[in-house]
Amino acid sequence: EFAGDDKESSDAFLLVREALGLLLQASGRRNDIGIGRKIHQLVSGSTRFRNDDVLCTRIIIMYAMCGSPDDSRSVFDPF
Numbered sequence: 001e002f003a004g005d006d007k008e009s010s011d012a013f014l015l016v017r018e019a020l021g022l023l024l025q026a027s028g029r030r031n032d033i034g035i036g037r038k039i040h041q042l043v044s045g046s047t048r049f050r051n052d053d054v055l056c057t058r059i060i061i062m063y064a065m066c067g068s069p070d071d072s073r074s075v076f077d078p079f
Contacts, residue, residue, distance in 0.1 A: 040071075
């Protein structure tokens with residue numbers, strides 16, 4: 001999903017992961033489950049991100065902050 005040499009690809013992955021994590025955090029704080037769900041869909045559709053523990057944890061926290069435990073549980077559903 002990321003082109004370039006290994007270092008460049010790794011740096012891009014870390015930057016995108018951090019940006020997505022910050023967006024999830026902001027979604028939870030604003031109680032904006034709609035944006036959070038869109039990010040969850042993006043993450044779960046990505047072979048690179050779908051098994052990333054950091055992002056999955058942030059998705060769970062975002063849903064919890066939005067008061068949606070059923071959506072939190074959906075993180076564990078098979079893709």
